[in-house]
Amino acid sequence: MIDIHCHILPGIDDGAQNLYDSLDMAKQAVSQGIDTIIATPHHMNGRYENRKADIMEKVQELNKRLTEEQIDLTILPGQENRIFGEILEGYEKGEIQTLADSSYVFIEFPTGHVPHYAETLLYDLQVKGLMPIIVHPERNSELMQNPDRLYEMVNSGTATQITAASLTGAFGKKIKKFGEQLIEANLTHFLASDAHNVKNRAFKMEEAVEEVEKKYGTDMLYFFTENAELLVNGQNIYREVPQPIKQKKLFGLF
Template structure:
């Protein structure tokens, strides 16, 4: 199993606070059957700045530590890029780190106030040959209130990655309902832990996959697992046939197949 999104690197953001905690997070992930973790420290979110060279140095050190400790986990490079008006400058200077040097990048939006230029920014990334994966869309308040936002982003070539903790109820019932709705209507393409530690924001990937399979069947959970592998191979992701949205708010959703 592959975890495509974890804040497992220490000394860079609000994830692991030290090397010992990073090792504990890896052990916790391995116990769930995870073999590969994509390290995705925040970049451009508040005070957090994590450029590719810094990420690579931390990943190299952590991989050696895990090898020495005989923990069967391999860490890949990645980044959670917080979309801001700096995107053009960051593209020009090479500050955006794709997932393990593929064409895929993880993009985070503001939880409460979405940037007005989301669609133009997505077009810019696409014009540079990059494919945006919008992380935890179910946790953005504007999306919870108006799921039709996802339709526009999907048309611009974006993919969506759910957080395991959203499905397990870690972020409350509204987020959980939204996550399940996104999954139910084939708008989810990846599932990741977004783990930050071993307690409050721990890795719940195995539990979330079990919940998805129980609720929607094995086809969906297998597709999301396969997409994680395809992502690291820089291959096109598998897409379920989405159902068409009639109304915008989760509590009055109506779809046609």
């Protein structure tokens, strides 16, 4: 299994604080059936800046240590970009690290809102040949209240990734319910851990996979796992026709 969103690189954001934390996370990942992780440290979120060259160096160092420790896990480079207006300029300057050196790039919205320029930026990224993936939209309060906005983004070509812990209920019932609605409306394309440690922000992938298979069947599970493989291989992902989420379905959330 491939985990496309994880804060496993040591000492560069609010994920693993040191190499020992990284190794603990690696062991937990392997125990959950994960053999490949895309390391996605925060970038430009107001607290952390992690540029491509630094990420590449950290990935090489961690892979070397994993080999020495005989932990059967491969780390690939990535980046979790908080949305900012100059992201294309950053890409041109070689500061933006795409996921596994593919054309896919993570875009994170602030928790409480979606910037007014988001749709324009997502379009501009696609024109440039990049494929934006909105991370954890199920945890964004504006999208919960106005899911039509996410529908329009997905309908215009943007992909999304939901968090395993959201589906297990670790972030609460409202977020779990909205995550399920995104799956049912074909508004998400990836399932990933967004793990930061082995305790309060652990992988939860094994639990989430069981939840998906139980609730939606093996086809949906295959959809998520295959899309992660296609991303790593730089290929086009599977998509189903997105559907709007009817507002009446959300009334129970608030």
